[in-house]
Amino acid sequence: MSTEFGVWVAALMTIGLFSFLYKDNPFFKVCEAVFIGSSTGYWAVVYFFDNLQKKLWEGIFPPDGAVGDAWLWGGAILGILMLCRLSNKIGWIARWPVSFIVGATAGLYMINYFVSSAMMQVASTMQSLVVTNGGGIDWQATIGSVVVAVAVVSGLIYFFFSKEHTGAFGGVAKVGIWFLMITFGASFGYTVMSRMSLLIGRMDYLFGDWLGMIR
Amino acid sequence: MVSTANQGDRRCATNLIRLLLVTFAVLLTFLHNRALADNSAVDTSSVVSASITPLAPPTSLVVSDHVYDNAERLDLVWVPSIDDKLIASKLIEYRVYRITDSGDGQRIAVLPAGANSFSDENVESGHQYSYYITSVGADSEFPSISSEPIEPEREWLNYHLISLLLICMIIGVAITYFIETARRGKKLFIRRIAGLEAIDDAVGRATEMGRPILFIPGIQDMDDVGTVAGVTILGRVCRVVAEFDTKISVPTSRSLVMTAARETIKTAYQTAGRPDKYSDDMSNYITDEQFGYVAAVNGIMVREKPATCFYMGTFYAESLLLAETGNSVGAIQIAGTSNPMQIPFFVVACDFTLIGEELFAASAYLSSEPKQLGSLKGQDLGKAIALTAITIGVIAATGSSAWHIGWMQDILNALESIFLTR
Amino acid sequence: MKREIPLIITFSVGVLLILSVFIPPTEHWGETFSLFFDIIAVFAFFLGGGNLVRTHISKLSGKKAGWVYSAVTLAAFFFMLAAGLFKIANIGGIGAPVTENGSLFQESFNYVMNPLGATMYALLAFFIASASYRAFRAKNREATILLVAAFIILLGRTPLGVAVTSWIPDSWDIFQIPNMAIWIMNSPNLAGQRAILIGIGLGVASMSLRVILGIERTYLGEDKG
Numbered sequence: 019m020s021t022e023f024g025v026w027v028a029a030l031m032t033i034g035l036f037s038f039l040y041k042d043n044p045f046f047k048v049c050e051a052v053f054i055g056s057s058t059g060y061w062a063v064v065y066f067f068d069n070l071q072k073k074l075w076e077g078i079f080p081p082d083g084a085v086g087d088a089w090l091w092g093g094a095i096l097g098i099l100m101l102c103r104l105s106n107k108i109g110w111i112a113r114w115p116v117s118f119i120v121g122a123t124a125g126l127y128m129i130n131y132f133v134s135s136a137m138m139q140v141a142s143t144m145q146s147l148v149v150t151n152g153g154g155i156d157w158q159a160t161i162g163s164v165v166v167a168v169a170v171v172s173g174l175i176y177f178f179f180s181k182e183h184t185g186a187f188g189g190v191a192k193v194g195i196w197f198l199m200i201t202f203g204a205s206f207g208y209t210v211m212s213r214m215s216l217l218i219g220r221m222d223y224l225f226g227d228w229l230g231m232i233r
Numbered sequence: 234m235v236s237t238a239n240q241g242d243r244r245c246a247t248n249l250i251r252l253l254l255v256t257f258a259v260l261l262t263f264l265h266n267r268a269l270a271d272n273s274a275v276d277t278s279s280v281v282s283a284s285i286t287p288l289a290p291p292t293s294l295v296v297s298d299h300v301y302d303n304a305e306r307l308d309l310v311w312v313p314s315i316d317d318k319l320i321a322s323k324l325i326e327y328r329v330y331r332i333t334d335s336g337d338g339q340r341i342a343v344l345p346a347g348a349n350s351f352s353d354e355n356v357e358s359g360h361q362y363s364y365y366i367t368s369v370g371a372d373s374e375f376p377s378i379s380s381e382p383i384e385p386e387r388e389w390l391n392y393h394l395i396s397l398l399l400i401c402m403i404i405g406v407a408i409t410y411f412i413e414t415a416r417r418g419k420k421l422f423i424r425r426i427a428g429l430e431a432i433d434d435a436v437g438r439a440t441e442m443g444r445p446i447l448f449i450p451g452i453q454d455m456d457d458v459g460t461v462a463g464v465t466i467l468g469r470v471c472r473v474v475a476e477f478d479t480k481i482s483v484p485t486s487r488s489l490v491m492t493a494a495r496e497t498i499k500t501a502y503q504t505a506g507r508p509d510k511y512s513d514d515m516s517n518y519i520t521d522e523q524f525g526y527v528a529a530v531n532g533i534m535v536r537e538k539p540a541t542c543f544y545m546g547t548f549y550a551e552s553l554l555l556a557e558t559g560n561s562v563g564a565i566q567i568a569g570t571s572n573p574m575q576i577p578f579f580v581v582a583c584d585f586t587l588i589g590e591e592l593f594a595a596s597a598y599l600s601s602e603p604k605q606l607g608s609l610k611g612q613d614l615g616k617a618i619a620l621t622a623i624t625i626g627v628i629a630a631t632g633s634s635a636w637h638i639g640w641m642q643d644i645l646n647a648l649e650s651i652f653l654t655r
Numbered sequence: 656m657k658r659e660i661p662l663i664i665t666f667s668v669g670v671l672l673i674l675s676v677f678i679p680p681t682e683h684w685g686e687t688f689s690l691f692f693d694i695i696a697v698f699a700f701f702l703g704g705g706n707l708v709r710t711h712i713s714k715l716s717g718k719k720a721g722w723v724y725s726a727v728t729l730a731a732f733f734f735m736l737a738a739g740l741f742k743i744a745n746i747g748g749i750g751a752p753v754t755e756n757g758s759l760f761q762e763s764f765n766y767v768m769n770p771l772g773a774t775m776y777a778l779l780a781f782f783i784a785s786a787s788y789r790a791f792r793a794k795n796r797e798a799t800i801l802l803v804a805a806f807i808i809l810l811g812r813t814p815l816g817v818a819v820t821s822w823i824p825d826s827w828d829i830f831q832i833p834n835m836a837i838w839i840m841n842s843p844n845l846a847g848q849r850a851i852l853i854g855i856g857l858g859v860a861s862m863s864l865r866v867i868l869g870i871e872r873t874y875l876g877e878d879k880g
Contacts, residue, residue, distance in 0.1 A: 024762060024765065024766035025766070027766050027767060028766045028767070028769075028770035029770075031767060031770050031771050031774070032770050032771075032773075032774045035528065035771060035774040035778070036774060036778070038531065038778070039781055041535075042532065042535045042536065046532075047532065047721070047724050048724065048727055049528075049771065050528045050529060050532050050724070051724040051725070051727035051728040051731065052728075052731045052767065052771070053520075053522070053524075053525045053528050053529075053731075053768070053772075054519060054520050054525050054528070054728050054731070055727065055728035055729060055730065055731025055732035055734075055735070056731040056732070056734070056735045056763060056767050056768055057520045057521070057522030057525035057768055058520045058521070058522075058525075058704060058707055058732050058735075059731065059732040059733065059734065059735025059736040059738075059739070060522070060739070060760075060763075060764060060768060061520070061521040061522065061700070062700065062704055062735075062736055062739075063735065063736060063738075063739030063740060063753060063760065064739075064753075065696070065697045065700050066697070066739075066740065067739075067753050068693075069693045069694060069696065069697040070694075070697050073690055073693055073694060074694050074697075077690070090690065090694065092691065093690060093691035093693075093694035093695060094694060096691065096694075096695050097694050097695045097697060097698030097699075098698065100489075100492070100695060100698045100699050100702070101698055101701065103492055103702055104702070110657050112492060113661045113875050114660065114661055114664055115695050116455065116489070116492065116496070116661070116874070116875065117661035117662070117664045117665040117668075117875060118664050118665075118668055118691075118695075119455050119456055119489070120455060120461055120665060120866060120874055120875075121665035121666065121667070121668035121669040121672075121866070121867060122456075122668045122669065122672050122691075122692070123455065123456045123458060123461060124458070124461070124665070124669045124862075124863035124864075124866040124867050125668060125669035125670065125671065125672030125673045125675075125863070125867065126672045126685050126688060127458045127859060128669075128673060128859060128860050128863035128864070128867075129397070129401065129673060129676045131458065131855065131856050131859040131860065132397075132856045132857070132859070132860045133397060133654060133856075134856070135852040135855045136615070136619065136852070136853050136855075136856025136857055136860075137397070137400070137652045137653070137654065138652070138653065139849045139852045139853050139856070140619050140622050140623055140626075140652050140853060141626075141648070141649055141652035141653045142849065143623050143626070143627070143846075143849060144622075144626025144627055144629070144645060144648060144649065144652075145627065145630055146627075146631045146633075146634035146635060147627060147630075147631045147635075148631055148634065148635040149634075150634070150635065158829055158838075162838060162841065162842040165842045165843055165846065166842055166843075166845060166846040166849075167623070167627050168846075169842075169843050169846030169847055169850065170623060170846045170849050170850050170853075171620060171623060171624070172850075173846065173847055173849075173850025173851070174616050174619060174620055174850050174853060174854070175620070176850075177588075177589070177590060177591075177616060177850070177854045178613055178616060179423050179424055179594060179612065179613055180421065180422055180424070180609065180610050180613045181422075181424065182422070182424050183424060195797060196796075196797065196800055197846060197847050197850075198588065198847045198850070198851070199797045199798075199800040199801045199804070200800055200801075200804045200839065200843040200844060200847060201573075201577075201804075201843065201844045201846075201847025201848055201851070202576060202577035202580050202581075202801050202804075202847075203577070203800065203801035203802065203803065203804025203805035203806075203808070204804050204805070204839050204840055204843075204844035205573075205574055205576075205577040205844070206577040206578070206581060206787075206790070206805045206808075207804065207805035207806065207807070207808030207809040207812075208808050208812070208840070209574075209577075209783070210783055210787065210805075210809050211809070211812050211813070213779040213780045213783045214780050216773070216777040216779060216780060217777045217779075217780035217781075219773065219777065220773060220774055220777040223770070223773075301679055302679045302682075303679045303680040303682065303683075387679065387680060388679055389678060389679070389680070390678060390679075391676075391677050391678070391679055394676065394677050398677055401673075401860075404857075405864060408861060408864055409864075409868075412870065454692075454696065456689075456692050458859050458862065458863070461862070461866065461874055462862060464873070464874045465862075465871055465874055467873075468873030468874070469873065485703075487696075487699075487703070488696070488699040488700045488701075488702050488703025488704065488706075489695070489696060489699040489703075491702070491703050491706065492699060492702060492703075493874055496874075496875065500873075517706060517707070517710060518702075518703030518704070518706050518707055519707070520707075522768070522772065524771070524772040524775035524776060525768075525771070525772070527775055528771075528775055550776060550779060551775075553779055553782050553783060553786060554775070554778060554779060554782055556786075557782040557785055557786055560789075571855050571858075571859075573848050573852065573855075576851070577801075578786065580801070581786050581789070581790040581801070582786050582789075588854075589851040589852075589854045589855045589858065590851075590854035590855050590857060590858030591858075592858070593855070593858030593859055593861060593862040594858060594861070594862075596862070596865075596871060596873065597861075597862075597865065604870050605865065605870060605871065608861045608862075608864065608865050608870070609861070611861055611864075612857045612858060612860075612861045615857040615860070615861075616853070616854070616857060619853055619857075
């Protein structure tokens with residue numbers, strides 16, 4: 019059994035959170051409160067040193083005497099405008115930094131998502147339906163290729179908004195949702211074992227590092 | 234017989250000639266070394282001029298301006314030293330030297346044997362740069378001929394992305410066109426999305442049961458598109474909540490999201506004519522820590538037992554934790570996320586799930602405003618373009634691969650060059 | 656002006672960042688925005704963190720239900736804050752990195768936050784079991800398809816899956832469960848992911864355009880576009 023104070027704290031916190039599986043209880047509530055408080059304090063410190071000190075202060079006034087980036091004053095001004103939210107009278111000014119962030123996010127990610135999610139996926143789908151292997155047809159790969167093409171097309175048709183899923187169109191959309199269900203089932207099944215390994219890790223800590231029952 | 238005086242004169246002349254030849258040879262050697270030192274303009278302390286092991290330098294060094302950049306990159310290519318290929322381990326490395334504006338050579342990179350290219354990204358417009366590459370052995374270093382000076386140029390438009398720009402403009406114009414058409418009164422059909430149709434009933438259920446509604450706008454910040462989508466859906470949901478006068482709780486994982494959520498909820502209550510019912514406590518910041526937030530939300534769920542849970546935004550591993558806990562308290566759950574890896578967990582655990590782009594369409598769908606619905610038609614046009622491109626591309630790829638039809642290969646190449654912009 | 660200025664800001668910034676993708680001298684504007692965002696987030700944190708402290712102090716002082724836990728939350732918060740800001744027990748002193756090994760801040764992270772986070776993550780094992788139990792009671796065709804696909808993938812990653820179909824000859828090896836699992840991941844799963852991603856790309860573009868053009872304003876607390 020470990021004699022380290024830290025290990026005992028960690029082990030008891032672990033058991034406290036696991037107790038949630040039974041039901042809500044004071045032990046879990048204490049661990050939850052500790053988690054919320056300590057993590058908020060942690061991020062407060064990280065924001066102070068990484069963002070405020072390093073990125074803002076040292077960005078404007080570099081410690082090595084180099085020329086600072088005056089543009090960062092803009093970020094500081096927007097940040098201060100954010101604090102206007104505390105006042106009822108001028109709280110509406112806090113919308114300006116929010117609109118800056120949302121506008122920038124929209125502009126930045128519009129192209130990025132469009133290229134990486136839409137255009138590159140379209141290009142990747144343009145593969146031959148018939149796959150050859152040393153002169154003959156590789157039937158397994160060919161069937162796979164046909165399935166990919168059919169699944170992508172039917173999946174896209176499922177997502178159409180401006181047509182009702184009836185008739186032939188509805189039939190193709192139905193095939194599309196079936197392929198999507200296969201996708202979801204595959205992702206689900208793929209993740210199960212990795213989640214189990216997380217639990218094994220925690221059990222290893224409790225029975226190994228804390229209780230010393232596993233060497 | 235030659236006279237002694239003549240012999241002595243001849244000997245004297247011979248010696249003089251020999252002396253002159255030696256002097257000339259020494260002078261020539263000196264001048265040659267001097268020329269070498271001048272041409273290479275090398276920091277001689279770093280180059281061993283007294284070569285012990287001869288080493289062939291790289292050849293055919295070509296320096297070119299990297300296109301479509303902000304004058305910040307020059308690309309070097311060369312033919313590696315012949316000793317690099319013929320004799321293993323004779324050449325250890327290459328060193329790249331840069332001369333800025335006819336100044337001294339400065340070593341900027343060391344590359345392994347076999348290297349034949351390098352990109353210098355520490356250049357600026359307004360300066361002339363030339364380079365030479367040296368072959369480095371165990372005890373020697375031999376430079377290549379220096380390249381001609383070149384100045385990096387700035388381009389104001391990235392022509393590689395022209396096809397992307399055109400496609401974006403087509404879709405942008407289409408979306409704008411459909412928005413305008415809808416604004417002029419044309420009715421637009423949008424198919425039913427079950428998850429969004431269920432919102433009214435879900436809110437009504439919470440009102441009847443006297444239990445609150447829980448809305449989780451994801452765990453990312455306002456610089457994430459999923460969160461922006463989640464907050465816009467929050468506004469639509471809150472309009473219904475305000476009309477039903479149901480209690481809503483919006484715990485957030487980011488302070489900025491809390492600020493935006495409060496503005497959204499406040500306006501919804503004002504629009505519904507119930508500004509007095511609004512309270513800042515409807516949205517609270519919990520913690521930035523992913524699982525700390527989840528622990529808190531799980532605690533809220535089991536204690537307050539919400540009747541309806543909405544999960545709209547960007548989620549990661551915590552999606553199943555939230556959805557299963559919501560299930561255990563008997564809540565009706567409507568989820569939507571753009572993270573394809575988390576959609577399966579919501580599909581399994583929730584009553585309704587918005588898949589992928591349905592999350593981004595939700596706000597427009599719920600608003601029922603023609604302008605917003607017009608944008609959904611534009612999305613459909615984009616899908617139609619994608620379907621057409623895929624169909625043509627697959628046919629072209631099959632034709633060129635299976636039957637070696639040349640013009641089909643050309644079509645495929647053209648399509649790939651359009652859609653693979655980077 | 657109260658309504659117009661935010662919309663003008665959204666439009667200008669959005670358009671500028673879209674154009675910055677195509678104009679090489681402005682390509683770095685995206686990085687500048689990230690820096691701006693990080694700075695704004697700090698100031699926003701004052702609001703959020705302040706709200707957290709205010710809420711729990713209010714609970715504590717009013718002795719409302721659960722006030723003991725509010726006290727614990729506040730104690731943990733100020734403890735961590737003090738440990739980090741004053742670099743308590745930091746070997747390098749006040750000028751050292753805050754995450755120096757052996758410092759109270761780093762030890763608290765190692766023995767409190769880290770185990771708590773890992774434990775919450777580990778709870779997924781239990782929740783995925785309960786979700787699987789519910790999912791595997793397939794009620795309709797779509798659920799059955801999901802169930803079968805999940806089952807094959809799950810079995811394919813275990814020794815049991817290898818053993819169950821090991822008798823199938825190599826000429827029909829595609830019907831061996833591990834190979835079926837690989838084929839499902841590489842073909843229909845891949846295709847479904849692609850269809851979802853293409854839709855997401857278009858959906859983000861459409862929503863971004865609505866936001867930039869000011870048609871979508873709910874995030875600002877505006878009602879109608």
